[in-house]
Amino acid sequence: MDYEASLSAGQYFVLITQNVDGLHQRAGSRNVIELHGSIHKTHCANPACTLAAFEDANPHQQEIPRCPVCTNVLRPGIVLFGEPLPAEQSWRAKRALRECELFIAIGTSGTVAPASNFVRSADYAGARTIYINLEPLDPPNPAFQEHYYGPAEHLLPELLA
DSSP: OOTTTTOOTTOOOOEEEOOOSOHHHHTTOOSEEETTEEEEEEEESOTTOOOOOEEOOOOOOSSOOBOTTTOOBEEEEEOOTTOOOOHHHHHHHHHHHHTOSEEEEESOOSOSTTGGGHHHHHHHTTOEEEEEESSOOSSOOTTOOEEEESOHHHHHHHHHO
């Protein structure tokens, strides 16, 4: 079922993910916010460089890629541990949470911030909040109003029918 296509007028679907692999888009999702960036993009490691991030399918296995503008090292367009989330993705996620009516977290431990706090924002905005996973949160998060345990591919069609 195409859940995005089945939305009523005035409704929209936003998928916020910590994945960097682009699989959500390959599966057909259209409004995806990649919190931690994309492995398919490359940008200059020099924050002062003017080179815009670009699509990059080159695996760069033989050499360290260099920026054509400033000659600094090029790097994957992903957030590494200790780095801040990109401002645009963070802003878009926060806006979606403020307008959220239904928040579903699927297949997550719910312990890695800042994404682990998104359910609180959705709950505060008055959204119905649902947790779907193979096992319960540890520790539990009281902002989730409903909990369903089992494979998402079985639970989601039932919940969204």
